[in-house]
Amino acid sequence: MTTTHSLAAEHLTLGYGDRTVVESLDLAVPPGRITVIVGANACGKSTLLRSMSRLLAPRAGRVVLDGKEVHRLPAKELARTLGLLPQSPVAPEGITVADLVGRGRHPHQRAFSRWKKADDDAVAAALEATRTTSLADRSVDELSGGQRQRVWIAMALAQQTDLLLLDEPTTFLDASHQIEVLDLLTDLNETRGTTIVMVLHDLNLAARYADHLIALASGRLHASGAPSDVLTRETVRTVFGLDSRVIEDPVSGRPLMLPIGRHHVRA
Structure with missing residues (x-):
């Protein structure tokens, strides 16, 4: 396996019918690292993965793999380098x-x-x-x-493949199997150098396992970088509309988000 493949979105706009889901998005996936995409429902996370894997053609802009537009590559050639696990595959x-x-x-x-x-x-x-x-x-x-x-x-x-995209790989899994799968993907990254890009709903799992965290809000890039830089009170409030505290995870040393609900605030 190699860690030298580059994957990026350039001025990417995506949508379905009359609805625009992702607009003017620019981002680069760090090669050989684990990137996790987070955001509220319907913000464009799954749509972005579909376009990165050539399943959805862009309305504008492009997705580039090693300097070549993925939508111009033969499907089988792309599949030898980049794999996708969609959100609801059908056997x-x-x-x-x-x-x-x-x-x-x-x-x-x-x-x-x-x-x-x-x-x-x-x-x-x-x-x-x-x-x-x-x-x-x-x-x-x-x-x-x-x-x-x-x-x-x-x-x-x-x-x-050298790059693996996974849309909610922990869906349907209980807590122990979620950790098992994420540990497995981390091992794959560390031993083979496989570039991992995945969508996760759980912010704390995302922060624990990501080398690079991407936060989307309403189809646009709100923040990207190290989890300690991205998972902040401001990001949680803007992206999820949720008040929270962010502390250091005593196990991983990564940021840990504690939601503040109306019924859990001490007088």
């Missing part, structure tokens, strides 16, 4: 876990080429990393929401 009916994870190897297959040992190894490693090896022969339809989410992450890992 073919009746497909087994092993077969679904194996689909992550598709970008590495040429026409009429045979399945290779390297493909078997990649699938086995992805299943083991996500603790889904025991589920390999089961139908995806039979799995719980949390199990299914881990299988989708395994498919993304089997793709073995």
Whole structure:
């Protein structure tokens, strides 16, 4: 794996129909690091990931990977470098876990080429990393929401891309499995140099795991940088409309946001 790939949005405007979701956005993803995107619902987080992965064409501006516009790259060529786990992926009916994870190897297959040992190894490693090896022969339809989410992450890992985009990878997971998945992605970043970009709703998990934090507000970039610089009372108030205190997390040393609700303020 390499940490030299560059991914950036330049004057990017995105939308659906008559609705503009992201407007005039400029940002750069630090290579070889973990970037987390946060923001209120409908602020453009998922839309941004869709455009970065070539699934949504921009209305204006461009997404650039290593100096080339991603929307001009052949899909399979892009998929060998950049992988996406969307927010609500849909599996073919009746497909087994092993077969679904194996689909992550598709970008590495040429026409009429045979399945290779390297493909078997990649699938086995992805299943083991996500603790889904025991589920390999089961139908995806039979799995719980949390199990299914881990299988989708395994498919993304089997793709073995240098950049990995994940939209809410902790969806459907309980607290222990959320930490397990985020630790797994951190290990992937540290051992392979994989650039990780993910959307998280939990601000405190975002601050704990991000090297680089991006806060969106109404489709525009509000702040970006180290979590200690981005996760502030002002950012929480502007981006989420929430009063809070931000203290140092006693475990990680990162910023920790404590929301202030009307019924939790001492007189």
